[in-house]
Amino acid sequence: MPRIPGTWASLAALPCAWAIRGACGTAGLAVAAIAAFIAGWWAAARVVRAAAVADPGFIVIDEIAAMFLVLAATPHDWRFYAAAFLLFRLFDIWKPFPVNWLDSHVNGGLGVMLDDVMAALYALALIALGEGVIGVRP
Numbered sequence: 681m682p683r684i685p686g687t688w689a690s691l692a693a694l695p696c697a698w699a700i701r702g703a704c705g706t707a708g709l710a711v712a713a714i715a716a717f718i719a720g721w722w723a724a725a726r727v728v729r730a731a732a733v734a735d736p737g738f739i740v741i742d743e744i745a746a747m748f749l750v751l752a753a754t755p756h757d758w759r760f761y762a763a764a765f766l767l768f769r770l771f772d773i774w775k776p777f778p779v780n781w782l783d784s785h786v787n788g789g790l791g792v793m794l795d796d797v798m799a800a801l802y803a804l805a806l807i808a809l810g811e812g813v814i815g816v817r818p
Contacts, residue, residue, distance in 0.1 A: 689740030690769055693747035694761055700748075701756055713748035717793055720745050725789025735783070735792050742793045743772070746800035753804055760807060767803035772796055 701709045720741035727739055750768055754760045775783055775795065779802070783795040 685737055685740050686743045686772060687769055689743040690747050690765055690772075693744045693751070694765060696744075697748050697751040698756075698761065701751070706752055706756075709748055709752040713745055713752050716741060716745035716748055717797070721789045721793050723789070724792035728788055728792065734787065739792055742796040743768075745793060746772070746796035749797060750800040750804045750807070754807055755811065760811075763807055763810070764803055767806050768800055771799035771802040775799070776802065 697709055697712075700712050704711075720739075723741060724739050727736060728734065747764070747768060750764045751761060754764045771779060772795075779795050779798045782791065782798055785791075786794050
């Protein structure tokens with residue numbers, strides 16, 4: 681998808697994560713997040729080197745790995761999945777510190793991956809806070 685590829689990839693990660701978690705549990709989704717991160721780091725490093733572009737927009741494995749990460753620690757409930765999607769996209773686009781620092785100072789495949797993981801951690805922190813404060817349970 682040429683327009684907003686990160687958003688489309690994050691959206692596509694939702695049903696995939698739901699299915700992985702349903703079939704393999706939270707641990708299975710966590711393993712999928714780690715596997716996507718490692719594969720993404722390797723692949724992004726090769727693409728960044730070949731394209732001579734710091735973070736090509738067409739690389740979206742970083743969004744998928746990050747969504748899997750936040751969803752692995754989010755209750756298996758559509759409301760939390762929707763919140764995880766919206767919050768992750770907010771932090772990935774907004775890039776508050778240290779997301780912006782990672783985005784501009786860590787190069788190569790690792791740099792492509794790390795800023796999204798940090799954005800996912802921000803989203804996860806707000807979801808955990810909301811779960812505790814609001815008391816919503818799946």
